[in-house]
Amino acid sequence: MPSTRDIRRRIKSVKSTAQITKAMQLVAAAKMKKAQDQATNGRAYAETMNKILVALRDAAEEGSHPYFEEGKGNKTLVLVIASDKGLCGALNTNLFKKLLAAKLEGECDFVTIGRKASQALSRLRKTLIADFPIKDPAKFTDLRTAGNFLQEKFRGGDYKKVLVAFNNFVNTVTIVPTIEQLLPVNKVTLGGKRSFEGMGSALEVKETGTDVPEYTFEPSAAAVFDSILPQYVNNTVFQMLLEARASEHSSRMVAMKNATDNAKQMLKDLSLEYNKLRQAAITNELLEITTAKMALE
Amino acid sequence: MPLKLEIVTPEARIFSDEVDSVVLPGVEGEMGVLPAHANLVTTLTHGELVYTKGGKSTHFAVGEGLVEVTGSTTRILTDMAIGVEDIDEKAVQEALDRAKHALENIKPGTDNEEVAAVMAMIQRSSAQLHVKRKRHTL
Numbered sequence: 167m168p169s170t171r172d173i174r175r176r177i178k179s180v181k182s183t184a185q186i187t188k189a190m191q192l193v194a195a196a197k198m199k200k201a202q203d204q205a206t207n208g209r210a211y212a213e214t215m216n217k218i219l220v221a222l223r224d225a226a227e228e229g230s231h232p233y234f235e236e237g238k239g240n241k242t243l244v245l246v247i248a249s250d251k252g253l254c255g256a257l258n259t260n261l262f263k264k265l266l267a268a269k270l271e272g273e274c275d276f277v278t279i280g281r282k283a284s285q286a287l288s289r290l291r292k293t294l295i296a297d298f299p300i301k302d303p304a305k306f307t308d309l310r311t312a313g314n315f316l317q318e319k320f321r322g323g324d325y326k327k328v329l330v331a332f333n334n335f336v337n338t339v340t341i342v343p344t345i346e347q348l349l350p351v352n353k354v355t356l357g358g359k360r361s362f363e364g365m366g367s368a369l370e371v372k373e374t375g376t377d378v379p380e381y382t383f384e385p386s387a388a389a390v391f392d393s394i395l396p397q398y399v400n401n402t403v404f405q406m407l408l409e410a411r412a413s414e415h416s417s418r419m420v421a422m423k424n425a426t427d428n429a430k431q432m433l434k435d436l437s438l439e440y441n442k443l444r445q446a447a448i449t450n451e452l453l454e455i456t457t458a459k460m461a462l463e
Numbered sequence: 464m465p466l467k468l469e470i471v472t473p474e475a476r477i478f479s480d481e482v483d484s485v486v487l488p489g490v491e492g493e494m495g496v497l498p499a500h501a502n503l504v505t506t507l508t509h510g511e512l513v514y515t516k517g518g519k520s521t522h523f524a525v526g527e528g529l530v531e532v533t534g535s536t537t538r539i540l541t542d543m544a545i546g547v548e549d550i551d552e553k554a555v556q557e558a559l560d561r562a563k564h565a566l567e568n569i570k571p572g573t574d575n576e577e578v579a580a581v582m583a584m585i586q587r588s589s590a591q592l593h594v595k596r597k598r599h600t601l
Contacts, residue, residue, distance in 0.1 A: 207475040214471065214538050218504055218531055306473040306542055307587075311580045379533055384505035385491055393490075393506045394529060397540075404473050 170447070173440040177433060184429035190253070191422035198338075198415035200303055205408045212405065215398055221381050222391050232321060233351045233395050239324040241273045243295075245316060245348070247332040247407055248283035249414040250302070255421035257333060257341065257414060258282045262290075264343035265331050272326070277319075279312060279407065295319075304407050306400075313400035320349045332406045333413035339420065341413045346406070348399060466498040467536040468514055470523065470544045477544045478523070482514040485537055487530060494530075496537050503532040507541055509590040511597070522547040524594040526587055543587055550595045559588035 168176075246265065248258045277296045278284040284297045298312040320328050328349040334342045383390045465481040485496045488510025507528040513520050528541030562584040569578055 204474065208473045210469070210471040210476050211473045211540055214531060214540055215529070218529060221504070310542065310583075314579060379502045381502045381504040381531075384489065384503060389490075390504055390506055390529070393527075397527075397529070397542075401473050 170440060170443050173436055173443065177436050177440065180429050180432050180436065184426055187422045187425040187429060191419055191426060194415045194419035194422060198412055198419060201408055201412040201415060204303060205405065208405065212401060215401060218394060219398060222387060222394065231391065231395060233349060236327055236350055237320055237323050237325045239326055241275060241325050242270055243275050243277065243316065243319055243325045243328045245277045245330045246283040246287065247410040248280035250281045253421060254414055254418035257417040261331060261333055261343040262286050264345065268345055277316065302411060304411060306404055309404050309407055310400055313403045317396055317399055330403065330406055332410040335409045335412040335416065338416045341417055348402065464498045469536060470539045472541060472544055482516045485514045487512045496532055499534050500532050505530050507539065509586045511594045522594050524550060524591040545591060547594055550591050552595050555588050555591045559585060559592065562588060
């Protein structure tokens with residue numbers, strides 16, 4: 167039987183925990199908003215790039231670029247985007263589960279963004295060839311290093327394809343761990359719409375097949391194509407990273423909200439118990455006094 | 464007929480306004496764009512972008528990217544675009560020195576990626592410095 171003092175101490179500690187989780191919840195909410203805004207801001211870039219790509223698709227001879235064909239090697243390179251910090255529910259676990267369930271054929275090498283990803287993969291004894299720490303909020307220049315690295319590895323010819331595993335942000339409560347193919351570039355989806363429905367109205371790149379003006383390309387269509395494709399790939403990875411970041415923050419927000427709610431429930435239970443104990447003590451005391459008085463009479 | 468200039472990066476729309484003319488660093492040399500230019504797509508390289516509006520010219524340091532010109536708009540897709548007032552000369556110079564130092568210290572046989580990253584940093588920094596210094600001497 168705990169004493170009233172023990173319970174008071176526990177109430178105090180639960181209260182301060184609740185305060186912390188509440189604060190983390192608010193911070194995560196603000197950060198989620200920021201990540202979503204960032205994705206919205208990148209919209210103009212993606213749209214224009216898609217427009218140019220569509221115009222180029224016909225101009226440049228299709229399939230001539232190495233990015234359209236599977237590499238000669240038979241290994242697969244997987245970029246895993248996870249969070250740096252924990253306390254975000256089952257977010258990372260779900261992603262790794264999905265990755266393990268995917269049963270990637272052949273030999274796989276891994277590249278990671280986020281501390282949790284590198285930790286988990288080294289625990290699973292996978293071949294980790296690079297880890298890119300990217301701060302929050304993510305900057306495009308930071309990400310470009312990672313994007314270029316992937317492309318270089320692909321061009322090197324050891325890898326058949328490059329995949330990206332990340333958490334796709336559908337809405338605040340629905341986050342879908344996704345594995346998408348980055349390279350070779352899918353000709354069908356090139357210049358089309360990436361499934362960004364998740365970001366709400368954040369990124370809707372329309373099919374721009376119809377009203378694309380005729381461009382002159384300088385120095386030549388092929389040269390422009392060569393320089394646009396790597397940028398397209400980098401931008402795709404950047405968008406995926408933003409999705410993963412939005413997922414992380416929203417997932418943390420939900421986890422922290424649950425923690426706050428649980429702490430509140432606990433406080434309620436504890437106070438009830440505390441009051442009961444206190445009442446029992448008072449009743450006891452009264453009883454003693456009355457009995458003593460009656461004994462005296 | 465006005466010319467609309469838009470500068471966008473993957474992170475934000477940096478600039479969007481109507482201007483009289485634009486001079487930008489194309490991959491094959493400086494290129495001037497006036498209203499009603501023919502439709503054109505070309506690649507952009509590190510350097511200085513100048514636009515004129517009402518006789519006043521404004522300078523930007525830009526990074527690699529693409530330029531899309533249609534009759535009424537010029538859209539610049541780049542990974543870096545900084546207005547000349549926003550360039551912190553000291554910070555950039557420091558970054559440049561750091562990058563150069565890093566380049567010297569890179570061991571042979573290190574990943575090409577690292578070299579490429581440092582080179583990109585140098586290019587970016589020098590482009591910014593170039594634009595900033597030029598303004599000072601004017």
